[in-house]
Amino acid sequence: MSEYLIKNGFVYDPVLGINGDKTDIAVKDGKIVKDSELSSKAKTIDATGKTVMAGGVDVHAHVAGPKVNVGRNYRPEDKLFVGTAKSGMKRMEGGFSVPTVFRTGYNYARMGYGFVMEAAMPPLYARHVHEEIRDTPIIDQAALPVFGNNWFVMEYLKNGEVENTAAYIAWLLRMTRGFGIKNVNPGGTEAWGWGLNCPTVNDPVPYFDITPAEIIRGLIEANEYLGLPHCMHVHGNSLGEPGNFSITLDTLKQAEGFKPKGSFGRDQVLHHTHLQFHSYGGESYASKSFESKSREIMDYINSVDNITFDMGCVTLDETTTMTADGPFEHHLTELNHLKWANVDVELETAAGIVPYVYSPKTFIAGAQWAIGLELALYAKDLMKAFVSTDHPNAGPFIRYPRVIKWLMSRKARDNVLDNILKYGEKVRERCFIGEIDRELSLYEIAMMTRAGPAKALGLAHMFGSLKEGMDADVVVYPFNPEKDDDPEKIETAFSNCSYLVKSGQLIINDGEIISTGRKRTLWVDAKVNENAQVMRDVEQKFLKYYSVNLGNYEVLGEHFLPNPYIIEVDATQ
Amino acid sequence: METVTVTMKNQPTLFLEADNISPDVFAGKKSSEIAELHAFEGREQTTLGKYFEVSGNAGPSAADTRIVVKGDVTRVKYIGMKMSAGEIVVENSADMYTGAWMQGGTILVKGNVDAFTGIGMKGGNLIVEGNAGNYLGAAYRGDWRGMQGGTIRVKGNAGSDTGYFMNGGEIIIEGDVDVHVGTHAEGGRIIIKGNGKSKIGGQMVKGEIVVFGTIDVMMPGFKYVEDVEMEVDGTEGTFALYHGDLGERHPKKKGQIIYGNLYQKI
Numbered sequence: 036m037s038e039y040l041i042k043n044g045f046v047y048d049p050v051l052g053i054n055g056d057k058t059d060i061a062v063k064d065g066k067i068v069k070d071s072e073l074s075s076k077a078k079t080i081d082a083t084g085k086t087v088m089a090g091g092v093d094v095h096a097h098v099a100g101p102k103v104n105v106g107r108n109y110r111p112e113d114k115l116f117v118g119t120a121k122s123g124m125k126r127m128e129g130g131f132s133v134p135t136v137f138r139t140g141y142n143y144a145r146m147g148y149g150f151v152m153e154a155a156m157p158p159l160y161a162r163h164v165h166e167e168i169r170d171t172p173i174i175d176q177a178a179l180p181v182f183g184n185n186w187f188v189m190e191y192l193k194n195g196e197v198e199n200t201a202a203y204i205a206w207l208l209r210m211t212r213g214f215g216i217k218n219v220n221p222g223g224t225e226a227w228g229w230g231l232n233c234p235t236v237n238d239p240v241p242y243f244d245i246t247p248a249e250i251i252r253g254l255i256e257a258n259e260y261l262g263l264p265h266c267m268h269v270h271g272n273s274l275g276e277p278g279n280f281s282i283t284l285d286t287l288k289q290a291e292g293f294k295p296k297g298s299f300g301r302d303q304v305l306h307h308t309h310l311q312f313h314s315y316g317g318e319s320y321a322s323k324s325f326e327s328k329s330r331e332i333m334d335y336i337n338s339v340d341n342i343t344f345d346m347g348c349v350t351l352d353e354t355t356t357m358t359a360d361g362p363f364e365h366h367l368t369e370l371n372h373l374k375w376a377n378v379d380v381e382l383e384t385a386a387g388i389v390p391y392v393y394s395p396k397t398f399i400a401g402a403q404w405a406i407g408l409e410l411a412l413y414a415k416d417l418m419k420a421f422v423s424t425d426h427p428n429a430g431p432f433i434r435y436p437r438v439i440k441w442l443m444s445r446k447a448r449d450n451v452l453d454n455i456l457k458y459g460e461k462v463r464e465r466c467f468i469g470e471i472d473r474e475l476s477l478y479e480i481a482m483m484t485r486a487g488p489a490k491a492l493g494l495a496h497m498f499g500s501l502k503e504g505m506d507a508d509v510v511v512y513p514f515n516p517e518k519d520d521d522p523e524k525i526e527t528a529f530s531n532c533s534y535l536v537k538s539g540q541l542i543i544n545d546g547e548i549i550s551t552g553r554k555r556t557l558w559v560d561a562k563v564n565e566n567a568q569v570m571r572d573v574e575q576k577f578l579k580y581y582s583v584n585l586g587n588y589e590v591l592g593e594h595f596l597p598n599p600y601i602i603e604v605d606a607t608q
Numbered sequence: 609m610e611t612v613t614v615t616m617k618n619q620p621t622l623f624l625e626a627d628n629i630s631p632d633v634f635a636g637k638k639s640s641e642i643a644e645l646h647a648f649e650g651r652e653q654t655t656l657g658k659y660f661e662v663s664g665n666a667g668p669s670a671a672d673t674r675i676v677v678k679g680d681v682t683r684v685k686y687i688g689m690k691m692s693a694g695e696i697v698v699e700n701s702a703d704m705y706t707g708a709w710m711q712g713g714t715i716l717v718k719g720n721v722d723a724f725t726g727i728g729m730k731g732g733n734l735i736v737e738g739n740a741g742n743y744l745g746a747a748y749r750g751d752w753r754g755m756q757g758g759t760i761r762v763k764g765n766a767g768s769d770t771g772y773f774m775n776g777g778e779i780i781i782e783g784d785v786d787v788h789v790g791t792h793a794e795g796g797r798i799i800i801k802g803n804g805k806s807k808i809g810g811q812m813v814k815g816e817i818v819v820f821g822t823i824d825v826m827m828p829g830f831k832y833v834e835d836v837e838m839e840v841d842g843t844e845g846t847f848a849l850y851h852g853d854l855g856e857r858h859p860k861k862k863g864q865i866i867y868g869n870l871y872q873k874i
Contacts, residue, residue: 112751120651372857373752390752 038063038073039536041509044082045516047481048089049418050500054478055516060087062507065539069503078541080534084515088481090149090508090537091435092498094488095268095308095345096426097357098139099153099167099178101160102386105376106133106355106427110390113355125548132354132427140172140551142433144542147510147532150489150498150557153178154268154308154425155219155359157380158185159583161211165556165595172551173542175600177558179268180211181359183218183250184225186382186580187572189243192253200257202566205606206573212558212590212599215265215492216258219359221247223272224385227361234273236285247272251289255304261561261606262297264493266343268306274363275312277320280328283313287332290341297604299493302340306491309347309425311407317465322398322458327466329409337415343491345423348407348438350430351400351455353392358428361385382580393430398465401456403429405468408441408448412473417482418490435484436529442475442483444522477516493602494557507539513546556596561604609674609695610667612642614660616679622650623703624659627686629677631670631694631713638665670694670713677702682722688715691732704741707734710758723767729777731758742767742786745779755779755796771798774815780841790817793868799841812853812868820873829853830870838871847871 041060046053061070061077097103107113110133118129128138143151156164156178168176182188182204191200204216222240223233229241236248254267271286273279290305307313314332317325336342356367361377364387368375376388393400407429414420422439426432440447452459452469463469475483489499497506514528535543537552577585590596612634625648628634634642643657656662660679667673671693678699681687685703688696692711701719708724712732720738726745740762746769747754754773765783772788774796784802791807793815803821810827818840830852837846851867858865 109750111749115748115751120653374750 037539037541038077039080039541040070040073040077041080041082041087041511041534041536044085044087044511046087046501047477048501049478049482049486050495051502053501054476060501060509062509062536062539065507067501067503067505067507067509080511082511082534084518085533086477086512086514086516086528087501088147088510088512089485089499089501089505090510090535091143091147091484092488092492092494093143093148093151093423093432094306094421094492095154095423096151096432097154097428098151098426098432099136099171099176100156100164102155102357102359102378102388103133104163104167105378106357106388107135109374109376109388110355124551132352132431134431136167136171140174140554141548144173144535144537144548145531146433146435146529147512147535148174149506149508149537150175150494152176152214152492155217156180156211156213157359157384157386158207158211158213159380159383159581159588161213161590162595165212165590168556169595169597171554173537173554175538175555175557177214177556178211179215179217179265180207180213181217181219181384182207182254183221183269184223184359184384186243187576188254189222189225189240189245189250192249193243193245197253197256197260199566199569200253201260201606202563202569203573204257205261205561205563206569208559208561210589212556212596214557214559215263216254216267218251218254218267218269219384220270220272220274220363221250223247224359224361227365227385228379232362234276235282236272236289248285248289251286251305255290255293259293259296259304261563262299262604263559263561264297264299264301264602264604265491266295266301266304266306268308270308270358270360271313273313274309274358274360275315275366277315277317277325280314280316280331283307283310283332284335286313287335287342290339293341295341297493300495301491301493303343303419303491304341305343307342307344309423309429310344310410311347311349311403311429312425314406314410320399322402322461322465325399325402325465327402327406327409327468329406329413330467333410333413336419337413343419343421343487344410345421345425345488346407346411346438347423347425347429349393349400349403350424350434350437351393351395351404351451352430352434353390354427354430355388356391356428357386357388359384359386361387363387364389367391381582382576395455396457398458398461401458401462402466404451404456405462405466408438409467409471411442411475411483412471413467417475417479418487420483421488421491422480422483433530436526439480439484439529440522440525443477443480443525445472445474447522507536509536510534553598555598555600557600557602558596559602559604561606563606564608609672610665611674611676612639612662612664612666613676613678614642614656614662616659616681616684617661618659619680620649620659620683624649624684625686626656626684627689628656629675629684629687629696630689630691631666631673631675631696632691634666634675635670635673635694636666636668639663642666667694688713691715701738707732710734712758720764726755726758726760728754728756729758729760730756733758734760736760736762736764739764739783740766740781742769743772744770745774745777746771747773752792754793765802771796774798784821790815790868793817801841809852809868809870811856812870813856813858814866814868816869816871818847818871818873823872826850827853829855835874836871840871846874848874
C-alpha cells in the first residue's frame with residue numbers, strides 16, 4: 036500500500052494533546068506510523084499553512100435505509116436543480132436533504148469525515164440498510180438497530196429478565212449486522228400502534244404495561260451486561276414538544292448508578308441524541324411562551340460523567356424530517372400540512388417522514404437554532420458534546436461546517452441574529468444565545484467532531500486521533516489558524532478539504548475526489564451463553580407474527596457486506 | 609429592444625433541453641456567443657448552435673431582449689425557463705416545460721405546448737394560441753409550491769391536472785379542460801371558458817375556479833351556497849357558487865372559515 040508524509044501542517048489532536056503545533060504525520064500500510072518507518076517511496080503532501088486533523092466521526096445521521104429511501108422517493112423536488120452530472124470517476128450526484136448514496140459518500144469525504152453511524156436501522160429492513168451502506172462510497176459505516184419498541188425487549192424487561200434481553204440483543208445484532216442499541220421514543224412508537232403515545236417516561240405502554248423509564252434502564256443494563264463498544268443511544272420521549280426539558284431530565288437521570296463495562300474505553304452509559312429537540316421550555320411554540328432550557332439540561336449533564344450527547348443543530352434550511360418516532364411525525368404533518376409518510380415495522384418499530392422548512396422568518400426556527408448551539412457552548416467537557424444536525428431532521432449534514440462556524444465565531448452568530456432571523460430580538464429574549472461570548476477553538480472542534488464521538492462509539496482504537504497505530508484517516512483543511520480570521524473561511528474550508536487520506540488511501544487530492552476507497556461496514560458480534568428460551572421465543576414469534584421466515588431474516592453474505600469489519604465482544608459467563 | 613432570432617436547422621435525434629433560450633441568459637451576448645451556449649441532447653452536453661441558426665444580438669439586459677424562435681421546435685424543452693423579463697415568441701409549437709418557473713416578461717407561443725408549461729410560475733405573461741398539455745401551471749413533481757403568480761392564457765384546450773397545487777396567479781383556458789383542475793389549490797384563480805370533466809377542485813383548500821360550460825361530474829365535497837352576479841374576464845353573468853372541498857382542512861380568517869370557491873355559469 037501507499038506511503039504518505041503529510042508535512043508541515045498545523046495539527047489538532049486532543050487525544051495526543053497537540054494543539055496547532057506544526058507536526059508531520061506519516062502513513063504506511065493503512066496506519067499512522069513513525070516518520071522513521073517510511074521508505075524513500077513515500078509521497079509528500081504539503082500541508083504548509085493548513086489545518087490537519089484525524090478523519091471526522093459522525094455519531095448520528097440518517098443516511099441509509101428504508102425511511103431515507105422513502106424520503107428520496109416521495110421528494111423528487113429535493114433533487115430539483117441540485118444535481119451534478121457524472122464526471123471522471125464520480126457518479127451522478129443529486130439531492131439536498133436526502134441525497135443519493137453517492138452524493139452522501141462524496142460530501143462526507145469533502146468534509147473530511149471517515150466514519151458515519153446510521154442512527155436507526157429497522158431490524159426487519161436491515162438488508163436494505165446494508166445495501167445502501169454498501170453503495171455509499173468512501174466512508175466506513177455502521178448501523179444501530181432500534182430496540183426501544185421491540186416486543187421481545189418489552190416482554191423480557193417487564194419480567195426483569197436482563198440476561199434474556201442481552202441474549203436477544205446479541206442475536207439481533209448478529210442477524211442484522213448491527214453495531215449497538217438505539218432507543219427511539221421508548222414505548223411511544225409502539226403506543227402509536229394504538230393511536231397513542233408515551234409523552235413522559237412514566238406512561239405505561241399499552242398492552243405491554245412497561246414504562247419508558249423501565250425500557251431505558253433495562254437497555255442500559257443489557258448494554259453493560261454485554262459490554263458493547265457503544266452505549267445505549269436514546270432519543271427521548273416527547274421530542275419537539277414545548278416544555279419537554281423536564282422529561283429529558285427524567286430520561287437522563289435513568290443513567291444514575293450505572294457505570295460502563297467492557298474494554299472499549301468509553302466513559303458514558305447513555306448517549307442522548309439530537310438534544311436540541313429535547314431542551315424546550317414553555318407551553319406553546321409562540322414567542323410569548325416558548326423558551327430555551329439549554330442551561331438546565333447542561334447543568335445536569337455537566338454534573339455527571341456518564342452521559343454524552345449530540346447537538347441536533349437546526350440549520351435554517353428546508354429539509355426532510357424522518358424518525359422512528361411515528362407519533363411525532365404525525366404531529367408535525369398536522370402542524371405544517373405537508374405530505375406525510377408512515378410505516379409500521381411489525382413487532383419492531385415504525386417510522387414517519389414529513390418535509391419541513393426551518394424558515395428564518397419564524398420565531399420558532401430561530402429559537403431552535405439558538406438552543407442547539409447553546410447546548411454545545413454550555414458544555415464543560417467537549418469530549419462529551421458532538422456536532423450533529425440529526426441529518427436530515429434539523430438540517431442536512433453538509434451544514435456541519437456552518438455549525439462549526441457558528442460555534443467558533445460570535446460574529447457569525449450575531450450575524451444570524453441581526454441579519455438573517457426575522458425575530459432575532461425575540462430569540463435573544465427567549466434564549467441564551469445572545470449572552471454567550473464563548474468561541475470554540477479548533478482543538479475543541481476536533482473533540483466534538485472526531486476524538487469525542489470516536490471514544491463514545493468505542494472506536495477510539497481506530498478513529499479520532501493521529502496516534503501511531505491508528506487507522507490512517509487524515510484530513511487537511513485549507514485553513515490557516517494563524518492568518519484566517521474571517522468566519523466564512525471556516526465554513527468553506529471545512530466543506531472542501533484539500534486532502535483526505537482514508538484507511539491509508541488518498542481519496543481527495545488537491546480538492547478533487549480521485550478514488551472511492553475501500554469502504555468497510557463495521558458490526559459487533561457479541562458472544563453470549565447459549566440461551567434456549569430466547570431462541571424458542573424467536574422461533575415462536577416468527578411463526579406466529581412475522582411476515583417473513585426466520586431463514587430470510589439474517590443479513591447474510593458478501594452481497595450485503597462485501598467488506599465487513601467485525602468487532603468481537605465476549606459476554607459469555 | 610433588440611431581437612435575436614433562433615431558427616431550427618438540424619433537428620435533434622433525441623429531445624433537446626434548451627433552458628438557455630431565455631432573455632436572461634442571452635442578455636449582453638452576440639449571436640456567436642449565443643450559439644456557443646450549452647444544451648443537453650439526452651445526456652450529452654452540446655451547444656445551441658448545433659441545432660439553431662442564431663441571428664441578431666441580444667440587448668444589454670433581459671428586459672431589452674426579444675427572442676423569436678422559428679422552425680419546428682416540437683422536440684425542444686424548457687424554452688424561457690426561469691426568465692425574469694423580456695419577450696419570447698415561438699412561431700410554431702413547443703415541447704414540455706415552456707416558461708417553467710418563469711418570473712416575469714412575456715412568452716407567446718403561436719402553436720401548441722406540451723405538458724408542464726408554466727409550472728412553478730411566479731410572474732409574467734404566458735400566452736398559448738393553440739392547446740396546452742397536462743400539468744399546465746402546476747407544481748413540480750412532489751412539490752407543494754405550484755404556480756405563485758403571473759398569468760397563463762390558453763386559447764385552445766388544456767389537458768389534465770391544470771393548476772395542481774396552485775397558490776396564486778391566474779390561468780385562463782378559453783376552450784375545454786381534461787380531469788383534475790386546481791387539485792390541492794391554496795390560492796389563485798382558474799377560469800375555464802369551455803367545459804370541464806370531473807374532479808374539479810379536489811382537495812382544494814383556498815382559491816377560485818370558474819367554469820363557463822358544463823361539469824360532467826361534480827366533486828362530492830362541493831356544496832352549493834348561492835347565485836352571484838359577477839364579471840369574469842370581460843363576460844358578465846350569473847354564477848352558482850359552491851364551497852369546497854369540504855373533505856379538506858380550511859383556514860379561518862376573522863372567525864370565518866375560508867373555503868375554495870367554485871363558480872359555474874348559469
